[in-house]
Amino acid sequence: MQEQSIGAMLRAARQTAGLTVAQVSAATRIREAMIHCMEQDDYGQCGGAFYARGHVRAVSRAVGLDPEATVHLYDQQYGGPPQPMPASAVFQADRKIHLPERRGPNWTMALGVALAIVVVFGMMRVMGGASDQVRTGDVRAASARPSVPPNTPITETPKPTPSKTSAKNTVTVRIKAKRSSYVSLHDAEGHKLFAGTLKAGKTSTWRAPEKLNVLLGDAGAVTVHVNGKKVKGLGGRGDVVRRSFGPPKPQSR
Template sequence: MQEQSIGAMLAAARQSAGLTVAQVSAATRIREAMIHGLEQDDYGQCGGAFYARGHVRAVAKAVGLDPEATVHLYDQQHGGAPKPVRASAVFQADRKINLRERRGPNWTMALGVALAIVVVFGMMRVLGGASDQVRVGDVRVASARPSVPPNTPITETPNPAPSKVSAKNMVTVRIKAKRSSYVNVHDADGRKLFAGELKAGKTSTWQAPEKVNVLLNDAGAVTLHVNGKKVKSLGGRGDVVRRSFGPPKPQAR
């Protein structure tokens, strides 16, 4: 199966988020004509691969896709990430630096150092008076240990026990890919659980408390189970679907 292009992914995610091209342009400060070109996989207006990757990252973030995963897919579809520049191409280490050989001692510098020593010594004599002794003030070393009155017990504040998440509030989502498709999974606080391409035949499971948010770029390419139950009427081939799932409902007695 032919993988979905970056432009089609950006257009589908924008439409799923209910955004217009003008709104994406205002959020990213990218011209509307260039955004139209990106959605048509036309990168000629970007000015090169470096700027194209930056525009793809900005638009993906604005429409709700994972920017790093989208740029990674862009690199895969356009010959890989740009090669790093070698230091040897910037710095030429094989150049020889010719230093002039010193011919004899530098008497000017030696005379300057001697004069500085005499001036410093004279100032010390003036400030210190006739005595040649150097007085050292009393220095008290502060103890790193806090002072505690005698016969006073030392108590430590116990660390609070970590809160435990009830198993009743856990949400379990299992996705199996019938063909390769882009999947984005976040928890209730917006933390990323997974973002990228789920390969054909692979099954992945995620757990999170309270709620799990799922974005499917091709709903017909996967089967989805939530809390052990299959989700029906998820969507057709090529449909972009965004769903949220909560913990299982308690059974009535």
């Protein structure tokens, strides 16, 4: 037996028993590739001498060899059996194991930092809100014109004047919408009197001294009266028209 290697003995015994590597693998639950390596005296895939001795014992039993004699021969060829480990090395009850102390998170410090962040954020919000209110108050105080909802006609009635000459210099424009249409009116100085949609069926009147500049988004959708007289020929459906109207001309005697 000593003239043959362990791998040659295992292969010869398997062949004599008429077994295949697959059959030996199924009987021992050892991978076929590992059995091939063992038959070539390659025990590197066994995972160490301890597991290699166990695989040699199992394969020897499967192919009909004496397991103990084969393992003894393996020990002689590959350095002997592993040295037994003393019990004191396994069970070291009298030796204290110093483990690094694991400290939990410092929740007190974390809570303090979180509270500080909340306080700072709240102060910033309060200061920011106060500054916004101051700015808003300044804007409202500086505004001299009253706020008017959008698309709402502004009818400006001229102040009563003692002289008849100022009344004669006033132009009056009345617009009636047959269907909703965009209308814009500015006085002689460029002040906007109205800019928006005049809804269908609604009539609005504007007065201003000297001149009224009128923009019609759809000339065919409205009827315009200037100083009590209907204006004809403004335009057709969908026509955008700009016109300027002045006070009534004095009648010749």
